[in-house]
Amino acid sequence: MRIIHTADLHLGSSLGNALPADKIPARRRELVNTFVKLADFAEAGGFELVLLSGDVFDQDLPPRTEKEFFYDTIKRHPNVNFLYLKGNHDSLPSYTETIPNLFTFGKEWTCHRFGNVCVHGIELPEKNKRAAAESFRCDPDDINIVMLHGQTGGAADDIVIRDYSGKGIDYMALGHIHSFSSGEIDVRGKYAYSGCLEGRGFDETGEKGFAVIDTDKAIMPEFVPFACRTVRLVEADITGQPDKQEALAFAEKLVGGIPKNDILRLVFKGEVSFDTAGLAAIAETRLKPMFFHVSVKDKTSVKPDVDRISREETLAGEFVRLLQTSEIPEGCDRGRILTIGLKAISGQLPDYKKER
Ligand SMILES: [Mn+2]
Known part of the structure; x- marks a missing residue:
């Protein structure tokens, strides 16, 4: 039977x-x-x-x-x-x-x-x-x-x-x-x-x-x-990609083989040296016609050019110099403070938080 x-x-x-x-x-x-x-x-x-x-x-x-x-x-x-x-x-x-x-x-x-x-x-x-x-x-x-x-x-x-x-x-x-x-x-x-x-x-x-x-x-x-469509999670590690355009091209290639019917979540990961503001939104717009539904999250951490910023006579420069000479409480991550601080100073914090 x-x-x-x-x-x-x-x-x-x-x-x-x-x-x-x-x-x-x-x-x-x-x-x-x-x-x-x-x-x-x-x-x-x-x-x-x-x-x-x-x-x-x-x-x-x-x-x-x-x-x-x-x-x-x-x-x-x-x-x-x-x-x-x-x-x-x-x-x-x-x-x-x-x-x-x-x-x-x-x-x-x-x-x-x-x-x-x-x-x-x-x-x-x-x-x-x-x-x-x-x-x-x-x-x-x-x-x-x-x-x-x-x-x-x-x-x-x-x-x-x-x-x-x-x-x-x-x-x-x-x-x-x-x-x-x-x-x-x-x-x-x-x-x-x-x-x-x-x-x-x-x-x-x-x-x-x-x-x-x-x-x-x-x-x-x-x-x-037997499902008529599949929900997929794809992680795109964009460490080493030089800019947003290259990161997008990399991600598009990564999801290229996924059936058009599917439901996709793309997560950008890795440590990048460029500003990823808007990357998730652009990727979502570009991939939208390719799938039933796409959701993109940005979980990258930005690797800022600390040397250059620390020499600037700007608020960001002042922040970096202060952070370099400050004691960091235990359990706190200096890199994360740097990322969030620089985002806040450049007015990108709301976007950055939304994308995560
Ligand atoms: Mn149950």
Whole structure:
């Protein structure tokens, strides 16, 4: 039996932290559409089960559009069984009707059987997730899949993987962590986080998709990239670049191979000998037509020509001479004081702070 494991769709996300207001409605529709495409993919590829390991919706009371789309998609794919375990964002039931190919879970262990495949799940409490492991039972002669939502670790409020070892589990389909990762429960079982289906912000960079397993073979979760666009973080170290134009050209070359569809954050880094005021804004304007959305940050530090400035009969010169002969309190960075002081004197401090 071929099975898709996904989680953390976060349908109905506000997306306000990552995208400008004019891009949000389109991106929100994309989150829904990628789920529809996943259902199409499942049906076309003969997948019998789609496991949804929590946080399908971004909030307990999801927007009506997203809610309707989600349940309609399930109804329109009657040959695929959808198993929906609630997470910490969608902890209240949002289903109001019975759908024959939708299977849900609750606060006690529930098992849904499909031939020799048993899918067990429990909606874990916020505190003391460990207690659930003690009450877990299954028949080791079945193929046992466990769905859980939460982070793995060693504390009482974590999902502790070793608590589930030796219990006859073949696969744990986890949700909550937004990147794919996998590991071993014991000699028999594997666990995996599928990651989210689409990256929503600059804290969800890199390829996103779902995991597939085949219970007729040795179970080995395989990651399938599926997002319609990728959020990428690119760091451009412009140390040694002689001026703004060269720094821009360098950055443009660096991001040249990134697909036009993507969402990009470019961060300028390094120590430079020229004034970078306006660099981030110019780069953003230039790169804007190339991507769905671009955000540029300037995290460079300026390496001022201290020798030259220290000889000037200017306020900057006076500041540099004073700084050179001053004791710096412990924990303070002379270079940073120099950078911020010179920015303040030249009136660029507001820009400089905004760009960071
Ligand atoms: Mn979660």
